[in-house]
Amino acid sequence: xxxxxxxxxxxxxxxxxxxxxxxxxxxxxxxxxxxxxxxxxxxxxxxxxxxxxxxxxxxxxxxxxxxxxxxxxxxxxxxxxxxxxxx
Numbered sequence: 485x486x487x488x489x490x491x492x493x494x495x496x497x498x499x500x501x502x503x504x505x506x507x508x509x510x511x512x513x514x515x516x517x518x519x520x521x522x523x524x525x526x527x528x529x530x531x532x533x534x535x536x537x538x539x540x541x542x543x544x545x546x547x548x549x550x551x552x553x554x555x556x557x558x559x560x561x562x563x564x565x566x567x568x569x570x571x
Contacts, residue, residue: 491534495541502537504530516541 488505495518502516507526514533515524518541525540527533 489530493534493538493541495538500541502534504533506530 488503491502491504492499493502493516494500500516500518502514504512504514507513510528512527512530512533513524514527514530514537515522516537517523523537523540525533525536527536
């Protein structure tokens with residue numbers, strides 16, 4: 485029962501290939517790579533799985549954390565600043 489479809493999904497202006505297949509009557513799986521990492525999500529329909537894949541890829545960090553010397557260390561940060569960074 486594997487109905488498989490391939491879709492082009494745009495994330496931040498760049499196209500990505502996402503494969504969607506039906507696992508069971510009410511479960512669709514969307515799988516694809518974003519920033520060289522696999523993303524696989526489940527939805528109740530093919531379109532909901534694709535939308536969830538796009539949403540998941542959109543919220544992946546696009547750049548590594550800042551590591552330059554101008555960033556304030558946690559030792560000199562106020563408690564509020566340390567809390568914000570930890571979230």
